[in-house]
Amino acid sequence: MGVLVVAEHDNEVLQESTLNAVTAGLEINAEVSVLVAGQNCGGVVDSVGKVAGVSKVLSCEHELYEHQLAESLAGLIASIASDYTHILAAATSQGKNVLPRVAGLLDVAPISDITDIQSADTFVRPIYAGNAIATVQSEDTIKIVTIRPTTFDAAAADGGSAEIVSIDPHDDKQDLSQFMGQELTQSDRPELTSARIVVSGGRGMGSSENFQIIEALADKLNAAVGASRAAVDAGYVPNDYQVGQTGKVVAPDLYVAVGISGAIQHLAGMKDSKVIVAINKDEEAPIFQVADYGMVADLFDVVPKLTESL
Amino acid sequence: MKILVPIKRVVDYNVKVRVKSDQTGVETANVKMSMNPFDEIAVEEAIRLQEAGTAEEIVIVSIGIKQCQETIRTALAMGADRGILVETEEEVQPLAVAKILKHLVEKESPQLVITGKQAIDDDNNQTGQLLAALLGWSQGTFASKLEFTDDRLKLTREVDGGLETVSLSLPSVVTTDLRLNEPRFVKLPNIMKAKKKQLDIIPMDSLGLDTTSRVKILKVEDPPQREAGIKVDSVEELIDKLKNEAKVI
Numbered sequence: 001m002g003v004l005v006v007a008e009h010d011n012e013v014l015q016e017s018t019l020n021a022v023t024a025g026l027e028i029n030a031e032v033s034v035l036v037a038g039q040n041c042g043g044v045v046d047s048v049g050k051v052a053g054v055s056k057v058l059s060c061e062h063e064l065y066e067h068q069l070a071e072s073l074a075g076l077i078a079s080i081a082s083d084y085t086h087i088l089a090a091a092t093s094q095g096k097n098v099l100p101r102v103a104g105l106l107d108v109a110p111i112s113d114i115t116d117i118q119s120a121d122t123f124v125r126p127i128y129a130g131n132a133i134a135t136v137q138s139e140d141t142i143k144i145v146t147i148r149p150t151t152f153d154a155a156a157a158d159g160g161s162a163e164i165v166s167i168d169p170h171d172d173k174q175d176l177s178q179f180m181g182q183e184l185t186q187s188d189r190p191e192l193t194s195a196r197i198v199v200s201g202g203r204g205m206g207s208s209e210n211f212q213i214i215e216a217l218a219d220k221l222n223a224a225v226g227a228s229r230a231a232v233d234a235g236y237v238p239n240d241y242q243v244g245q246t247g248k249v250v251a252p253d254l255y256v257a258v259g260i261s262g263a264i265q266h267l268a269g270m271k272d273s274k275v276i277v278a279i280n281k282d283e284e285a286p287i288f289q290v291a292d293y294g295m296v297a298d299l300f301d302v303v304p305k306l307t308e309s310l
Numbered sequence: 311m312k313i314l315v316p317i318k319r320v321v322d323y324n325v326k327v328r329v330k331s332d333q334t335g336v337e338t339a340n341v342k343m344s345m346n347p348f349d350e351i352a353v354e355e356a357i358r359l360q361e362a363g364t365a366e367e368i369v370i371v372s373i374g375i376k377q378c379q380e381t382i383r384t385a386l387a388m389g390a391d392r393g394i395l396v397e398t399e400e401e402v403q404p405l406a407v408a409k410i411l412k413h414l415v416e417k418e419s420p421q422l423v424i425t426g427k428q429a430i431d432d433d434n435n436q437t438g439q440l441l442a443a444l445l446g447w448s449q450g451t452f453a454s455k456l457e458f459t460d461d462r463l464k465l466t467r468e469v470d471g472g473l474e475t476v477s478l479s480l481p482s483v484v485t486t487d488l489r490l491n492e493p494r495f496v497k498l499p500n501i502m503k504a505k506k507k508q509l510d511i512i513p514m515d516s517l518g519l520d521t522t523s524r525v526k527i528l529k530v531e532d533p534p535q536r537e538a539g540i541k542v543d544s545v546e547e548l549i550d551k552l553k554n555e556a557k558v559i
């Protein structure tokens with residue numbers, strides 16, 4: 001009995017966060033299997049087979065799983081769950097959508113967004129936007145857990161040679177949910193949650209046009225672009241830029257917060273960054289309490305200057 | 311259709327919580343409590359569906375201590391029709407909440423349950439998905455837009471890459487994200503009116519459900535504190551620090 005990790009992918013590319021989940025799995029048990037469910041996803045199966053530490057890849061190809069809909073995927077995962085002690089996924093929008101549904105099917109209390117593993121049944125997770133840290137113990141036979149990718153290193157993408165087995169789809173041709181379409185944000189920049197540098201803008205940016213100032217700096221630093229909730233709500237940037245308690249959690253080497261006040265909900269998503277820079281014209285802004293380097297200044301003066309001087 | 315909206319009473323989002331010295335949890339005595347913000351969005355969405363003629367009745371449910379009645383009254387003042395408090399002094403975890411909600415769904419037969427995506431105290435983000443699984447219903451999590459077409463629900467979801475649209479069978483469980491709507495402010499006369507609306511109280515123990523906690527909380531601690539750093543006066547100084555001191559660029 002080992003650990004099952006649910007891979008996240010778009011049938012072509014494996015999400016980096018799955019590698020973090022594999023590491024978490026290996027901390028629990030040396031026997032880690034990864035489920036790749038999808039349609040025409042052979043490339044993903046091959047790349048998971050090469051991930052260091054993975055013993056077995058379960059490949060399940062069927063149109064039911066093409067779009068990773070929770071209703072189909074959860075049924076499949078639940079049908080194989082009894083072979084494992086733990087079912088793990090990254091705490092991404094995908095993992096958060098699917099794993100609790102699996103738990104509901106199995107009558108298990110899931111555990112969300114863990115940042116540390118103390119033993120096979122004891123985990124650490126932030127609560128109250130990271131203002132408190134809880135150590136919790138699961139009393140269920142199967143543990144269903146999502147892991148916070150930024151707190152587990154990525155397993156090496158190469159070096160493994162896992163056994164690959166095909167499994168049958170779970171027989172429920174249900175019509176509960178149908179995929180209709182998606183509007184994905186196109187960007188050549190690094191992915192927000194795994195980027196080494198992140199530059200984020202807040203309400204202080206004032207408009208979506210002004211966000212170009214942030215983008216120019218990000219391009220100079222080869223950084224990802226993030227935002228506060230206020231900037232997303234105001235329509236300056238798409239929803240997937242939101243960093244925070246209820247958005248994405250990032251922990252880059254360098255986080256640059258521009259025109260962001262530093263509400264606890266925002267800090268929850270970035271305060272584990274290695275180095276934090278804050279640029280804000282209000283010297284009382286709470287962001288300065290977590291910033292390694294603070295600059296009290298008008299962003300419209302200093303950010304273009306910074307971009308130019310780099 | 312009838313809509314059921316589960317709401318949780320939580321520490322207000324503006325409060326910076328303090329961990330109790332005995333490490334059993336966070337201080338909630340004399341702390342401002344409010345409706346979970348995502349649940350306000352859920353109530354608002356239900357009311358808009360009622361105003362649009364899609365929904366007939368909105369039933370609010372909260373599970374918790376007797377003070378949750380105040381939170382339910384707030385939802386009634388926003389415009390919901392009636393409330394149910396499942397009263398308990400115990401801590402109720404998402405799986406147990408979902409079991410209680412399933413019981414009420416079977417009694418009330420709503421076509422739609424709208425929950426928040428996440429309660430901002432325990433940050434679990436589980437209850438809606440658990441309930442959908444227990445009921446065998448479709449689930450539309452992290453919703454930013456709802457459109458009813460024929461007998462299905464077209465729902466736009468906020469996902470990590472952007473937006474996704476799905477078509478869901480009804481009945482369904484929907485969980486709200488921040489961009490779904492902006493909740494209305496409660497008007498004073500409506501607070502008076504809400505006092506007269508029906509609010510039933512059911513003791514949790516009377517339901518005969520297994521609501522024991524499966525996740526034991528061993529301890530709750532303060533997070534590591536981050537020290538404030540220094541202020542820099544110029545762009546040159548900032549670049550110098552980042553290059554030579556922090557060595558991150």
Ligand SMILES: Cc1cc2nc3c(=O)[nH]c(=O)nc-3n(C[C@H](O)[C@H](O)[C@H](O)COP(=O)(O)OP(=O)(O)OC[C@H]3O[C@@H](n4cnc5c(N)ncnc54)[C@H](O)[C@@H]3O)c2cc1C
Binds near residue numbers: 266
């Ligand atoms: C349920 C819930 C969930 C939430 N989740 C999140 C979340 O995940 N992420 C998140 O970020 N927030 C979240 N929030 C919102 C959070 O509480 C704050 O409202 C938000 O983070 C504020 O964004 P901001 O700092 O951009 O805006 P503000 O607080 O308005 O700050 C703008 C800052 O810009 C500065 N500024 C203005 N002009 C200039 C200039 N020219 N030059 C320099 N500085 C300037 C101002 O001094 C100010 O400090 C959530 C709130 C709730 C209720």
Ligand SMILES: Nc1ncnc2c1ncn2[C@@H]1O[C@H](COP(=O)(O)O)[C@@H](O)[C@H]1O
Binds near residue numbers: 316371374427
């Ligand atoms: N005690 C409760 N009473 C009523 N609804 C709840 C309760 N706990 C959770 N919920 C609902 O479930 C949603 C998600 O909560 P959670 O899974 O705890 O993050 C909340 O936004 C509420 O809509």
